[in-house]
Amino acid sequence: MRSTPKRYTRKQLLQHYAADSQPFTYIDGHAGRGIYDLGENLTEFQNYGLNLLERHHHRLSSGTPGAVASLLEANRRLNGPNETRWYLGSPSLATSWIREQDRMTALEASQEHQPALEAAFGRTLAADGAARRVDIRRENSYLYLSDLSVAGRGLILLDPPYEPYSQYLSWNLWAIDSLRSRCPDTCILMWYPCSGEADRQSLHLRVRDLGLQNAVFAELCETDFGKKKGALVSSGVLLVNPPTDMLDLEAKVQEILSCLQDAFHPVLSMETSYLKV
Numbered sequence: 001m002r003s004t005p006k007r008y009t010r011k012q013l014l015q016h017y018a019a020d021s022q023p024f025t026y027i028d029g030h031a032g033r034g035i036y037d038l039g040e041n042l043t044e045f046q047n048y049g050l051n052l053l054e055r056h057h058h059r060l061s062s063g064t065p066g067a068v069a070s071l072l073e074a075n076r077r078l079n080g081p082n083e084t085r086w087y088l089g090s091p092s093l094a095t096s097w098i099r100e101q102d103r104m105t106a107l108e109a110s111q112e113h114q115p116a117l118e119a120a121f122g123r124t125l126a127a128d129g130a131a132r133r134v135d136i137r138r139e140n141s142y143l144y145l146s147d148l149s150v151a152g153r154g155l156i157l158l159d160p161p162y163e164p165y166s167q168y169l170s171w172n173l174w175a176i177d178s179l180r181s182r183c184p185d186t187c188i189l190m191w192y193p194c195s196g197e198a199d200r201q202s203l204h205l206r207v208r209d210l211g212l213q214n215a216v217f218a219e220l221c222e223t224d225f226g227k228k229k230g231a232l233v234s235s236g237v238l239l240v241n242p243p244t245d246m247l248d249l250e251a252k253v254q255e256i257l258s259c260l261q262d263a264f265h266p267v268l269s270m271e272t273s274y275l276k277v
């Protein structure tokens with residue numbers, strides 16, 4: 001739930017898919033509650049990261065990357081000009097990109113989160129029948145993905161569940177490997193923490209072992225992994241099978257990474273990296 005490259009890269013991809021009339025499928029593998037009340041569960045840095053980004057946006061005026069600016073606007077629409085109490089989670093941010101021809105599935109295993117997730121969709125879906133195109137399922141995403149086939153274009157978000165890192169990483173890599181043949185035109189975006197150089201290198205090796213043909217790592221990591229506060233914002237995304245007709249993918253992702261790096265600069269020294277697998 002932070003100002004990570006995941007949020008803005010995913011936005012960039014959805015924007016790309018929605019730029020022409022062909023339908024696409026969006027699947028949120030770990031949907032969560034949809035909207036979070038930071039007033040109830042505030043960690044200092046969640047608010048701080050967003051505030052730093054907003055301050056940077058005001059400084060840049062019109063120079064903020066589009067994906068970042070539009071998410072900041074969505075946040076302001078929900079919160080009003082002076083507060084940041086409500087935080088838009090991944091499924092709520094995606095709904096504005098789902099058109100009549102598209103389909104979205106939000107998977108959330110926890111029964112406890114279901115009412116909040118449904119209420120969040122009620123708040124963010126336009127009253128134009130969009131609800132019919134969004135399927136909220138109380139389901140284990142790994143089971144759901146194990147026999148999923150997507151014929152056309154699609155995007156699957158694999159966020160972390162709440163299991164320990166080593167467990168969910170194995171599940172996520174297994175899902176990526178098994179989806180390749182059944183969803184050949186689907187992009188998979190997997191979030192991962194960059195909490196230390198050894199974990200980062202090990203993740204890179206494990207991903208390389210999968211022999212993916214078209215994949216990139218995009219990361220924003222604190223230069224000194226030893227400082228605890230950096231672990232809150234150091235993270236990466238693995239993009240598997242990004243759309244081949246998105247010729248400016250690298251430029252757009254680099255732009256997002258640099259914007260976040262600059263925004264965090266007053267408190268954290270971060271480095272960015274964009275690496276083809």
Ligand SMILES: C[S@@+](CC[C@H](N)C(=O)[O-])C[C@H]1O[C@@H](n2cnc3c(N)ncnc32)[C@H](O)[C@@H]1O
Binds near residue numbers: 110113139
């Ligand atoms: C970090 S939160 C997701 C945050 C959300 N993607 C966002 O950005 O707003 C992880 C969620 O995954 C759910 N979860 C854990 N394991 C799952 C599974 N196997 N299938 C579906 N949901 C799962 C948890 O209940 C939790 O709500």
